Amino acid sequence: MSAGEALLVEERDDRVILRLNRPEVRNAIDLTLVEALHEACRQLEQRPRVALLIGSGGTFAAGADIGQLRERRREDALAGINSGIFDRIHRLPLPTIALLDGYALGGGAELAYACDFRIGTPAVRIGNPEPGLGILAAAGAAWRLRELVGEPLAKEILLAGRTLTGEEAREARLLNEVVEADELEAAGHRLADRITVQAPLAIRLTKSAFHAPREAHPLIDDIAQAVLFETQEKHDRMTAFLERKAKKEGA
Incomplete structure (x- = not known):
């Protein structure tokens, strides 16, 4: 499996590790990363395996690339650039595990919501500040977050700009587990082990x-x-x- 430098891909027999690799911009999700994720999904659709998604540099993804987002217009929104890839990740044949550290905001949060499981660290900050930038969380959060945490908390996050800490996210069951940063990948692999032992x-x-x-x-x-x-x-x-x-x- 190959991908651009924006996404590092590590293949194993029963799982694939997808590492967002734009640490200089806190793994902001741009078109290059979206295209690399599409290629990874294509491979996982052809040969289903558990997928673990993690960020580089102590951050999962601080959001969409605002420089690109500012220039997008109506046609770009209707094309569903981010919503399309997140939905594709959500529909992958076998489970996906998001491993969160640091910021998981905006599009980064929506990428995490699209996964089947989420494990984080105490340093996690997860939320959807999109209305503060004059837009809405249109890549899944507006409906997926309510399913994950319930309507009252989802509205606090989406309408009142609340950002959850790692522990708050665990209490809301948005995170399945909270571990220290140096244990994050190991915790992801432990969960993957529990999945892959099944038929x-x-x-x-x-x-x-x-x-x-x-x-x-x-x-x-x-x-x-x-x-x-x-x-x-x-x-x-x-x-x-x-x-x-x-x-x-x-x-």
């Missing part, structure tokens, strides 16, 4: 069913289960479970 297709179909609209249930669950019932992995895993159980009971 990959079962995880993939569970994620799809989880995000399906309410009216698609229970049909989508039954169809997904029908697919899994026919797999060799289901048979092998259940056989191994029964053998372990029999051995334990016979001991």
Whole structure:
């Protein structure tokens, strides 16, 4: 897998680490980084693996590149430059884990919201200050944040400019875990280990069913289960479970 210098990509058999690499501008999300993320998504769609997203230089992403954002017009907004890539990340076949340190503001926060899991440090500052710049958080926060933390807190963040600390974000369950900065990547890999020990297709179909609209249930669950019932992995895993159980009971 290759990407531009704006995004460093480390491949492993069962996971990929995507490192935002614009530390000189606190990993501000510009078009180059968006294009690199699209390429990474294309590869992860073709060969699904767990993805860990992390920033360089002690910051996740301080937002969109304001220099570029200032020059965007109506056609750019309608093109969904940032919302498109964040939605694509959200729809990746296998889970995504955002590892947050320092600032995760504006577009950086929306990138984190698009991931399935978020782990942070005490230094995290996460929020959406877009109205202070005369715009709105239009790349997912305006609807995704309410699903994550509930309407009252989401409105404080989106309408009153509240920025959460790492501990506040954990208390709101916006962060799954808070660890020290030197433990951040290790914590991400521990979570990835817990995911990758599961049956990959079962995880993939569970994620799809989880995000399906309410009216698609229970049909989508039954169809997904029908697919899994026919797999060799289901048979092998259940056989191994029964053998372990029999051995334990016979001991």
